[in-house]
Structures are given as structure tokens and as C-alpha cells.
Amino acid sequence: MEQSLQYSNVLYVDDELHNLNSFKACFRRDFSVFTAQTVDEALRILKEQEIHLIVTDQRMPETTGIEFLESIIKDYPDAVRMLLTGYADIDAVVDAINKGRVFKYIQKPWEEAVLRKTIQEGLELYALTRANKKLTEELEENNKQMEFLLRQSLLS
Template sequence: MREENINVLYIDDEPNNLTAFRAAFRRDYTIFTAISAEEGLKVLGENEIHVLITDQRMPKTTGIEFLESILDTYPDPIRMLLTGYADINAVIDAINKGQIYRYISKPWDEYELRQNIENGFDVYMLRKMNKQLTEDLASANDQLEFLLRQKLLS
């Protein structure tokens, strides 16, 4: 059993999809939903999101455009693109521009999506631990350099 609950944000312009997603996964994860990219951005600003799932075809902003637009500000969430349309160009753009972890077809298979969320969270945590270990190593290296300089000066 994991110590931390998984925070999942699902963005889709269809209210029925948001309701179905929340109903399917609310017992296992903390679910945040947004009906637009703008609303999704607000949720990201107010919560630590581990896994971000967005629909591709939405008004104003596509899922890929949204994922690409948040890379600098919110680089940590694991990104997944959900769509009912099999467009190879969208898949390529999602991978190259939005840095997605998974491309999922609608209607989703609940077991498969649950596995993708779990695996995505594992990647999130590994990246977080790697970042912390890198920072710890840099700090230890700085301390060793300081001690070495002190020893050389004495």
C-alpha cells in the first residue's frame, strides 16, 4: 500500500465523461476534474497533481496544446492524452510537444487506465526521488569541496 494518495486531474469538455471518470476512480485516487483547459490550469495552480489526463479534442485548446503550454510552469505531472480519434499526427505531436507518458483511446478500459495511472505515479515518484538525490549529492559535493579547501589552506 502506498503512503501517498495519487492526485489525478482529468480535463474533458464533456460533463458526462468527467462524471464517469470520477465515479470509476474516486475510491482509489483523489480526483480533480476540469471542463476546460483554463479550469485545468486553475486546478494545477491550487493542487499538487501527480497524473494529468486530458482529452485531445476540446474547444479553444486541444489537449496537446494545453500540455505543451504548461511544460515550463508545471513540468512534474505525468501527462496522458485521451481521445476517441485515432490520429497518428496527434500521437506524434503529443509525444514530441506535450511530452506525454501514455496515449489512451476512448472509451477507456478501466483496468488499463488504472494501471496507467498507477505506473504514471510510480514514474512521478521516481523522478521526485531522483531530483532529491541529485540535490543531496550536489550539497554533499559542495561540503566536501569546502572541507578540502579548508584543509588545503591550513
């Protein structure tokens, strides 16, 4: 499935400026890249932009990536979430999947081609989720209309 440019806003959260700059340099031609060095910056961006996919580092000074992702699920349920870390911590992987609803767990250092493909897969998932939600809403509306027409028919 070809990635639609309609859904290409990617937010990368990492406390290391070098990582943010590298990420932006690698992916700015493929996606609309937003970067944040702190969770507060990330939250501001989430409020100002429609972010489709979030990549976050696991180990940051103020919070973990999992805690950040878990904290935004309620307000940004559709954003696809990915966790990036240099540490092979199985507990973090399990928590990421269970608490943060993480789509993919990626180890640092990341390979550009692999990460690009994974981001594209995440954005395709986002597009499919949006299309599915729209179809569900249309079906619900059609069901309401059919119910109304059926009641009218029974009453007359």
C-alpha cells in the first residue's frame, strides 16, 4: 500500500539534540517531521498539529517514553506510537505494548531504511484506522436512517 501524503505528520521525542537532528535530516524529505526535546514540547506540538505517528525515546530525564505514550492515549488515541531505545529491556517492551499501545519497538542505533519502512507501515496503519472509523460512522448513520424509515413504515 502506498503511503498517502495526507497522513505524514511524524513527531520524534528525544532528550538528545543530536538524535533529533539526525532523525529530521534523514526523514524530512519523506515525512513532515516535528521534533521535541522534552515532553512539554511534545505536548505543545500535539495540541498545535495533527500528528499521525509518534516516535519516542524510552529513556528521558523527566519521564519514560512508555509513560509519555500512556499519558496521551486518551487525548490522541489514533496516533500510531513507536518506542525507540538503546537498551534491550524486555520489561520495557512488555510495558510499551500493554500500557502505551505501541505499534513497534525499535532498538538504537536504528538503520535508516528499516526505520523509514517501519514509519511508512505505521502511517499506513493510521490511514487504515481512519478509513475504518469513517466507514463505521457511515454505517451507524445508515443504520439510524434505516431504523427511522422502518419505524415510520410501521406507524403508517
